[in-house]
Amino acid sequence: MKFERYILPVFLLFLWQLLSYVGVIPSYLLPSPIRIIFGFKDLMFVGMPPEHLLYDHARYSLYRVAYGFGIACLVGIPLGLIMGWSERIRALIGPLIELVRPIPPLAWIPIAILWFGIGIKSAAFIIFLGTFFPILLNTISGVVAINPIFLDAARSLNAKEKDIFFKVLIPGSIPSIFLGMRIGMGIGWMTLVAAEFTGVKEGYGLGYMIMTARDIQRPDEIIAGMLVIGIIGLFINWAFGALESKIVRWR
Amino acid sequence: MGKKEIYPIVLGIFILGLMRGPALGSEPIRIGYLQSDIHQLACWVALEKGFYKKQGVDVKLAGIFRAGPEEMSAFAAGALDMGYVGEAPATTAVANGMARVRILAQVNTEGSAIVVREKANIKTMNDLRGKRVAVPGHSTVQDFLLRKAMAKWNIPMNEINITVLKPPEMINALRTKQIDAFIAWEPYPAKAQTMGVGRVLLYSSDIWKNHPCCVLVADQRFLASRPAEARRMVAAHVEATDFIDNNPEEAGRIAVKYTGMDPESVRLAMQNVNYTYQLSIEGEKEYVRFLVGLKYIHVKDIDAFTRNFICQDILKELVKK
Numbered sequence: 297m298k299f300e301r302y303i304l305p306v307f308l309l310f311l312w313q314l315l316s317y318v319g320v321i322p323s324y325l326l327p328s329p330i331r332i333i334f335g336f337k338d339l340m341f342v343g344m345p346p347e348h349l350l351y352d353h354a355r356y357s358l359y360r361v362a363y364g365f366g367i368a369c370l371v372g373i374p375l376g377l378i379m380g381w382s383e384r385i386r387a388l389i390g391p392l393i394e395l396v397r398p399i400p401p402l403a404w405i406p407i408a409i410l411w412f413g414i415g416i417k418s419a420a421f422i423i424f425l426g427t428f429f430p431i432l433l434n435t436i437s438g439v440v441a442i443n444p445i446f447l448d449a450a451r452s453l454n455a456k457e458k459d460i461f462f463k464v465l466i467p468g469s470i471p472s473i474f475l476g477m478r479i480g481m482g483i484g485w486m487t488l489v490a491a492e493f494t495g496v497k498e499g500y501g502l503g504y505m506i507m508t509a510r511d512i513q514r515p516d517e518i519i520a521g522m523l524v525i526g527i528i529g530l531f532i533n534w535a536f537g538a539l540e541s542k543i544v545r546w547r
Numbered sequence: 548m549g550k551k552e553i554y555p556i557v558l559g560i561f562i563l564g565l566m567r568g569p570a571l572g573s574e575p576i577r578i579g580y581l582q583s584d585i586h587q588l589a590c591w592v593a594l595e596k597g598f599y600k601k602q603g604v605d606v607k608l609a610g611i612f613r614a615g616p617e618e619m620s621a622f623a624a625g626a627l628d629m630g631y632v633g634e635a636p637a638t639t640a641v642a643n644g645m646a647r648v649r650i651l652a653q654v655n656t657e658g659s660a661i662v663v664r665e666k667a668n669i670k671t672m673n674d675l676r677g678k679r680v681a682v683p684g685h686s687t688v689q690d691f692l693l694r695k696a697m698a699k700w701n702i703p704m705n706e707i708n709i710t711v712l713k714p715p716e717m718i719n720a721l722r723t724k725q726i727d728a729f730i731a732w733e734p735y736p737a738k739a740q741t742m743g744v745g746r747v748l749l750y751s752s753d754i755w756k757n758h759p760c761c762v763l764v765a766d767q768r769f770l771a772s773r774p775a776e777a778r779r780m781v782a783a784h785v786e787a788t789d790f791i792d793n794n795p796e797e798a799g800r801i802a803v804k805y806t807g808m809d810p811e812s813v814r815l816a817m818q819n820v821n822y823t824y825q826l827s828i829e830g831e832k833e834y835v836r837f838l839v840g841l842k843y844i845h846v847k848d849i850d851a852f853t854r855n856f857i858c859q860d861i862l863k864e865l866v867k868k
Contacts, residue, residue: 324645325625345685346842414710415724417632447792497679497710507711509614511636511685512843513623513645 303505312331328517332395335516337526344517348500354528356500360416361488365418365481372431372480373473374415377434380439393432401425401487408491415497426487427480432477438472470543478536485529499530502528557562566794576769576776577609579618579630580644583715583806585630585733585816586655586761588742589824591805592798601786602779608626611806613713614684622646629780633688638834639792639855646769649858650780651741653827654761658820659689659751661696663728663744664721672749678727681720686843688728688760691834694841699750721745734808734816741812750819757821759830770858781861784824791822810849824862831857 303526309329315321339350343411379386401422412418449454450460492503502525509517552756593599599606604632609627612618616635621627625646631654640646661680682690690709697707708862712720717729722744729745730734739745763784765777771843791798795817802813831853838844846852 309751332690342842393719413723414712414720415725432855497708499708499710510620511635511687511711513616513686515645519627525752 300382302446311547324515327519332519335514335518336520336523337498338514339505339517341519344505344521345512345515348505348508350505351506351522352500354503354524356496356498357488357492358528359493360419361423361481361484363416363515364488365421365427365477367420368427368431368480368484369477372428372476373435375434376432376473376476377417377439377461377465377469380436380469381461386436393429396480397429397448397465399425401483403489405491410489419430419496419501424485427484430474430480430483431473435469436474437459438469438476441472442468460526471540473538474536474543478540481536482529483534485525489525550853554582575607576773577607577626577628579608579610579612579621579627581615581618581632581732582611582613582759583734583808584631584761585802585806585813586658586820588791588798588805588817588820589654589784589787589822590631591801592790593783595801596787596790598783598786598790599780602633602783604776604779604783606780615687615804616640616684616731616748619646619648622648622764622766625766627766629763629765629777631633632764634683634759634834635691635838636686636829637724637762637764638831638856639686639838639843641866642815642835642838642846643853646765647836649767649770650762650764650826650831650856651770651777651858652763652764652784652824652862653759654758654784654822654824656759656821656823656827656830657690657750657752658733658760659730659818660733661693661748662721662739662745663748664719664724667727669728669748672702673694673749675728676702676706677708679708679710679725681710681717681729681731683714683724683731684711686838689732689838692745692754692758693730695837697747698827699754718742718744733819734802734806734812736819737816738811739809740815741809747812752819755829755833757827759827759834763824765858778861778865782865783825785865788822788824800801825859826862828857830852 312321313329316323321328324473327335335494338344341349343349379389404422408418408421410420446464446468447460449465455463489503489506492501495509496504502521506518506521511520578590580590585676594606610618610621612621615633615637616668617631618627619636619640619832622630637648639651641648669675680693682693684690689698693709694704697704709724712726712729714731716732716737717726717731719733720726721729721739734863736745738745740747763781770777799810799813799817802817805808806813832849833845835846835849835852840847
């Protein structure tokens with residue numbers, strides 16, 4: 297049964313290669329799989345622009361995401377816990393959040409450049425906007441969804457509010473917080489690449505790399521770069537899933 | 548997954564294969580140029596003074612681009628028939644098999660400059676070591692010129708941080724100290740001067756005397772199917788270039804209209820540009836050699852590549868007349 301899963305992809309790859317080979321698919325519209333593999337090799341060893349290797353592009357991109365994502369967690373999780381806990385605070389901040397949330401992070405790019413320049417800070421700010429809201433909203437809903445019986449039980453055992461917050465609310469909302477982090481990370485990764493399209497100071501980044509490949513007219517490297525972005529995103533998602541299942545087991 | 552589900556995918560790939568640009572007929576000629584690039588003034592003059600109409604060709608503006616590589620992508624997509632574009636991005640796109648165009652005429656030589664902040668303590672190329680310099684894009688004429696200047700002053704590639712910024716954003720980035728210098732086509736260097744933001748460190752003529760810059764290119768399919776119209780386009784270009792030489796005042800007013808800049812900046816900018824339609828084979832070879840050295844392109848036979856890329860016949864015939 298496992299074997300069957302690979303029939304279609306492999307068949308399509310062969311077909312694609314064949315159509316490229318006979319010229320039905322012009323290479324300037326879509327390079328053949330083999331050319332993309334060579335493009336990947338060039339990204340690894342020649343670099344795009346030359347001497348800017350794939351490894352460094354990925355490192356800078358991951359660093360930018362970690363930066364924005366870290367700040368989003370530091371702000372979003374505590375704020376979410378408080379907003380979930382207190383209905384009054386939720387009513388106070390909620391409308392503002394709902395106003396800002398639908399603005400696409402990419403619409404902030406011109407403002408981000410004005411406020412933070414073209415360096416890491418403005419990229420981190422864009423990532424922050426992409427990751428913050430999923431984390432916040434999932435944390436709130438995680439707290440709100442805790443079974444009131446647990447709270448009543450804790451209160452009837454004379455638990456202090458502080459203890460309820462730290463020993464009931466936080467552990468209880470962890471699965472939901474994780475979900476928010478996972479969604480946020482996914483959105484952040486997508487946002488990052490687009491944010492790098494507008495220019496980066498350091499000269500590195502996967503989005504920047506793709507735009508450079510387009511400047512130098514190398515579609516094989518563009519597609520190889522897109523695949524790298526997809527694979528790294530997949531890996532991050534998988535790592536979060538693994539971490540999550542471990543923590544859920546602990547719970 | 549059943550066999551039936553494969554068919555739509557296969558069909559989709561076939562359709563993709565058939566999308567090879569629209570058929571060519573007697574539709575208007577689709578042209579493109581770069582946003583506010585005063586090098587390409589001949590194009591605006593020909594539009595404004597009706598030189599295209601006079602030649603009996605119907606021209607449609609199909610794209611205004613922010614940098615040469617974007618315009619070459621439009622050629623690759625089959626969206627342009629002819630265009631005014633930098634020689635470096637055109638060379639890169641053709642050498643890498645993306646766009647199939649040929650150069651029909653020169654548009655200008657020189658006309659770019661490296662600009663530093665007015666009060667910055669940068670006096671020579673060597674003072675740019677460790678600094679951040681913006682270019683309009685990789686494989687633009689300006690990227691090429693900056694790297695050529697670095698080679699001329701023996702500055703290794705990793706000693707200057709090269710950042711990509713679009714020319715309209717450069718002056719502001721220079722003012723807010725996000726970059727230490729930029730290299731751009733005119734009139735941006737002139738504009739930086741008249742705004743009191745920057746001063747010129749080097750004119751591109753200091754880097755490479757008489758360097759070819761923008762060219763008039765035509766898509767090969769267009770050239771093959773409508774050669775007479777291509778010839779008339781070149782004739783209009785020659786007339787417009789002569790017009791600029793003979794009527795700089797009026798050409799300047801047209802430049803003001805198309806760049807949206809003040810007359811003072813335009814006047815200053817035009818002093819730095821040499822308008823000519825004369826092609827330079829040696830200049831193109833120099834581009835190819837340097838781009839190969841940068842590993843942007845791979846060309847084995849530089850002479851043969853240049854011969855195929857530059858079509859001299861049309862221009863020669865016109866100039867003889």
